[in-house]
Amino acid sequence: MIKHKFDEDKAHPNCAVVGVFGHEKASLVTYYALHALQHRGQEAAGIVSIYDEIEKNRKRYAYTRDEGLVLDVFSDPKLFDEVLIGDSAIGHNRYSTTGSSSKANIQPFPMIYHNGILAVAHNGNLTNTISLRKKLQEEGAIFQTTTDTELFLHLIARSKEPNKIDQIKEALRIARGAYSLCMLIEDALIIARDPHGVRPMNIGRIKLENGKYAYIAASETCAFDIVDAEYVRSVKHNEIVVIDRNTLETGEMQSFNIIADTPIARHCIFEYIYFSRPDSYIFGHSVDKVRRKLGKNLGIESPVIPSDGNKATVISVPDSGNTATLGFARKNADSHPTVFEIGLIRSHYIGRTFIAPGQESRNFKVKAKFNPVRGIIEGRNVVIVDDSIVRGTTTKSLIKIIRACNPKEIHCRITSPPIKFPCFYGMDFPSKKELIANDYNDEFGIGQAIGVDSLHYLSEEALLESVPHDEGIDYCTACFTGNYPIPVEQISKTDTE
Numbered sequence: 181m182i183k184h185k186f187d188e189d190k191a192h193p194n195c196a197v198v199g200v201f202g203h204e205k206a207s208l209v210t211y212y213a214l215h216a217l218q219h220r221g222q223e224a225a226g227i228v229s230i231y232d233e234i235e236k237n238r239k240r241y242a243y244t245r246d247e248g249l250v251l252d253v254f255s256d257p258k259l260f261d262e263v264l265i266g267d268s269a270i271g272h273n274r275y276s277t278t279g280s281s282s283k284a285n286i287q288p289f290p291m292i293y294h295n296g297i298l299a300v301a302h303n304g305n306l307t308n309t310i311s312l313r314k315k316l317q318e319e320g321a322i323f324q325t326t327t328d329t330e331l332f333l334h335l336i337a338r339s340k341e342p343n344k345i346d347q348i349k350e351a352l353r354i355a356r357g358a359y360s361l362c363m364l365i366e367d368a369l370i371i372a373r374d375p376h377g378v379r380p381m382n383i384g385r386i387k388l389e390n391g392k393y394a395y396i397a398a399s400e401t402c403a404f405d406i407v408d409a410e411y412v413r414s415v416k417h418n419e420i421v422v423i424d425r426n427t428l429e430t431g432e433m434q435s436f437n438i439i440a441d442t443p444i445a446r447h448c449i450f451e452y453i454y455f456s457r458p459d460s461y462i463f464g465h466s467v468d469k470v471r472r473k474l475g476k477n478l479g480i481e482s483p484v485i486p487s488d489g490n491k492a493t494v495i496s497v498p499d500s501g502n503t504a505t506l507g508f509a510r511k512n513a514d515s516h517p518t519v520f521e522i523g524l525i526r527s528h529y530i531g532r533t534f535i536a537p538g539q540e541s542r543n544f545k546v547k548a549k550f551n552p553v554r555g556i557i558e559g560r561n562v563v564i565v566d567d568s569i570v571r572g573t574t575t576k577s578l579i580k581i582i583r584a585c586n587p588k589e590i591h592c593r594i595t596s597p598p599i600k601f602p603c604f605y606g607m608d609f610p611s612k613k614e615l616i617a618n619d620y621n622d623e624f625g626i627g628q629a630i631g632v633d634s635l636h637y638l639s640e641e642a643l644l645e646s647v648p649h650d651e652g653i654d655y656c657t658a659c660f661t662g663n664y665p666i667p668v669e670q671i672s673k674t675d676t677e
Contacts, residue, residue: 195287195303195606196220196273196399199362201369202428203386203394207264210271213396213403215250219457220303220399221273224286225253228299230364231266239366241297242266245286267394268369270362272301275608285327288364293337295344297366302329303399304358304379304606307668312355331355332363345370345422345436352420352438357666358448358605360415362397368424371397375439376446376666377417378605378656380462383433384409393431395423400460414464417445442652446665449655450607452647453596454567458503465648468503473646474595474638475507475565482636483515484591486561492516492591493556495523497566497578504595505565512563523556523582546577557585564632568596570609572616572630579631592632597640597660598623604668609659 196217200206207229214225226245233240242263246253250273254260272287290299306312306328313323313331321334335351336344344365352359358378363370373381384404385393396409404411415421422434447463448455458468484492492512496505509520530549562582569575575592582590598617603609612618620626627635638646640660647655658664 195275195301196403197301197303197360197362197381197397198271198399198403199269199301199364199369199371199397201268201395201423202392202425203388203396204267205260206267206269206394207271208260209386209394209396209407210269211250211254211260212406213398214271214273216403216406216457217273217399218250220455221275222249223247224274224283225250225272226274226286226288226301227254227264227269227271228288228290228301228364229264229266229269230297230299230366239297241290241292241299241364243288243290243299245283245288247283247286268364270299270301270364270369282326284325287327287329288362289325289329289333290364291333291337295347297364298333298336298344299364300329300332301362302332303360303381304374305604306331306355306359307357307604307666308355309357310669328357332359332361345420345434348372349420349436349438357668360399368422369395369397371415371421371423372438373415373417373419375418375443376656377463378446378448378666380447380451380456381415382461383412383415383421383423385412386410392428395427397421397423400456400462402457402460405459411461414462416442417447418442445653446656447653448605448607449643449647449657450568450596450603450659453643454500463648463653464650470647471503471595472507474643475504475509476511477642477646478504478565478593478595478636478638479508479511479514481639481642482593483512484518484561484563484593484634485516486589486591488561488588490517490561490588492518492563493523493560494518494520494563494565495556497550497564498524498526501566501595504567508563508565508593508595521553521556523553523562524578525551525553527551543577543580546574547581550578550581552582552585554585557582557587560587561589561591562587563591563593565593565595567594568599569594569616569626569630570599571614572619572626576630583631589633590631592627592630592635594635594637597637597643597657598626599659601659601662603659604664605656605658605666607659 198213224247228243288301309328339347341347359374360379360381361372420436452470456467494509512518
């Protein structure tokens with residue numbers, strides 16, 4: 181099947197991961213959680229469960245994986261009663277970065293090795309993939325996929341450590357880069373975040389009818405809401421958490437460091453800007469609250485006062501821009517008459533792989549996704565608030581559609597700094613030469629290129645002022661600054677010039 185990525189002008193994280201332990205319908209709970217996390221990956225989905233094969237007195241695993249949305253992959257309800265049985269499961273939504281978009285790369289990856297069953301689901305990107313893969317191949321490893329996630333399986337299977345937990349610890353010390361993991365073994369769910377904690381991971385619990393608790397891990401806490409789970413805590417950076425049968429009885433979870441000395445965290449700041457749902461808590465904080473502050477600080481830095489003195493009509497690019505737009509409109513009203521309006525209607529039935537038969541133009545594809553409300557835009561001084569501009573192609577087409585509704589002026593405000601560098605930690609930012617911010621010297625040039633009367637980005641200083649600052653926590657801002665906190669062996673001259 182040929183895949184056509186529709187929304188090329190947005191950054192995308194490469195996955196959502198979920199783990200459930202101690203629930204008699206573990207795979208069904210995982211399914212609902214993956215549905216809540218659909219925004220994090222829309223190319224493919226999969227679930228692996230572990231169950232008791234009573235006749236042979238042993239554990240077995242089952243899995244279902246395929247291309248498509250969660251609702252499509254798991255459309256047969258019999259899967260949860262007849263195939264994906266057992267009280268533990270992990271799940272994955274995929275958006276490909278490392279590795280091609282193919283069925284072989286769909287996670288989770290299960291295996292049976294000399295120490296039993298292991299299944300892995302991974303969000304992030306490793307940065308020493310090339311050297312690790314080369315070394316393992318030279319030692320005789322045969323790879324079944326092209327994704328970096330498979331490296332975890334080989335490293336764990338080749339470890340000489342005496343038990344699975346120590347084997348996993350050793351593998352995670354060897355792997356470098358960004359990883360949030362859910363791993364399943366016969367009698368435990370193992371959760372881990374890399375030493376810098378680039379990607380989020382959270383733990384919750386579900387109260388059962390017998391008064392005890394099942395446990396759930398997920399990339400975002402919005403996955404807990406749909407299954408009535410109680411938020412327990414965020415997994416710390418550089419932490420491995422083990423949830424086992426003892427946890428079900430006592431509530432106590434084992435915790436280990438991956439490396440001896442925990443470094444300062446480098447949370448991906450784009451999780452707050454765009455990736456995560458506003459109703460989620462990530463890194464221990466409300467996404468909604470952060471986004472409102474992003475919009476507020478953007479309104480302080482670059483308010484819009486139309487040239488004719490009339491009021492400013494502020495509209496968002498839905499859905500990711502909605503919350504920040506409220507913050508911007510409220511602050512802009514302090515300096516000039518401002519109204520917030522719903523000026524763009526988004527179709528939620530246009531997938532990331534949308535194909536328009538006979539209509540290959542980007543303008544048509546943007547029309548299929550966004551439709552302007554002419555009565556809101558015509559004759560008004562319009563301010564469009566969005567979270568980011570990557571290539572600029574979709575933004576340019578969107579501005580063209582809005583311009584056709586005859587507004588007096590169009591101003592654009594972006595709640596992040598200009599994106600100037602590719603990401604190597606789990607986002608699909610293109611190479612530096614493909615980013616529109618590198619094609620022009622300033623905001624004026626970019627604004628002219630996309631067709632607006634003015635354009636302003638949030639400054640890096642205001643961005644950092646908008647996000648929470650806990651002790652031992654900092655942020656990765658490499659896509660804005662080019663300062664990569666984790667060494668990346670894949671960086672080439674082409675990538676960075």
